Every structure is written in structure tokens, then in C-alpha cells.
Amino acid sequence: MSGRKSDGDRKPVVRDDDLFFEHHPDRQYRIRRASPVEVREKQLNGGLPPLPPGLRWFMVIRNVAPGRRIAPFAPHLEDAETDTDEETARAVFDLVRNDVPALEAARATRH
Numbered sequence: 001m002s003g004r005k006s007d008g009d010r011k012p013v014v015r016d017d018d019l020f021f022e023h024h025p026d027r028q029y030r031i032r033r034a035s036p037v038e039v040r041e042k043q044l045n046g047g048l049p050p051l052p053p054g055l056r057w058f059m060v061i062r063n064v065a066p067g068r069r070i071a072p073f074a075p076h077l078e079d080a081e082t083d084t085d086e087e088t089a090r091a092v093f094d095l096v097r098n099d100v101p102a103l104e105a106a107r108a109t110r111h
Contacts, residue, residue, distance in 0.1 A: 033059075
């Protein structure tokens with residue numbers, strides 16, 4: 001798979017994030033399940049280990065500016081709730097970001 005195909009596959013996911021923050025202008029944080037293409041890309045680059053059964057990767061997104069985001073990956077239970085309020089999403093972002101000093105560089109993706 002070429003880089004261009006992979007980039008194209010991410011567009012619907014990024015657009016979903018765009019729509020979320022457009023519809024919630026008071027929000028800066030969001031938690032969602034990482035898409036298969038995001039996980040695959042990160043794994044191909046050596047940035048994510050495989051997870052044991054029952055867990056999956058999530059994105060904990062901070063909307064820095066329109067169209068500019070920091071989105072570290074975080075493992076959690078497959079059926080974990082993603083419909084969180086701003087305060088909860090921010091707390092999770094801070095926890096994930098501060099959990100490992102190099103996490104943002106190693107496991108974050110730019111949107």
C-alpha cells in the first residue's frame with residue numbers, strides 16, 4: 001500500500017474529527033476509537049505494540065486550532081465508553097500525555 005492510499009484512507013476519520021469540533025465549538029478534547037488505518041500506519045512505523053485480546057487502541061484528541069490536533073494513542077477495553085464530557089476527555093488526555101514523557105512524540109499523530 002502506498003503512502004498516498006494510506007493518507008486517503010485517513011480522510012474520513014479526520015473529517016469526523018473536524019465535524020465533531022465544528023458541532024461542539026466549546027470542546028477542545030475528544031476520545032474515540034482509533035481507526036484500523038491509524039493503528040496500521042502507526043504499527044508499520046514501529047510506534048504501537050500489539051494489544052492483548054479484549055483491548056483496542058483509542059485516540060485522545062486535543063484540538064489545538066481548527067484542523068490542528070494532537071492525538072496520542074491509548075489502550076483501553078474494547079467496549080470502553082467514548083461519549084465523555086470535556087472535563088473527562090481533558091483529564092484522560094493529561095493522564096496519557098503525562099504517563100510517559102516521550103508519549104506525545106512516540107504515539108501521537110498530527111491531524
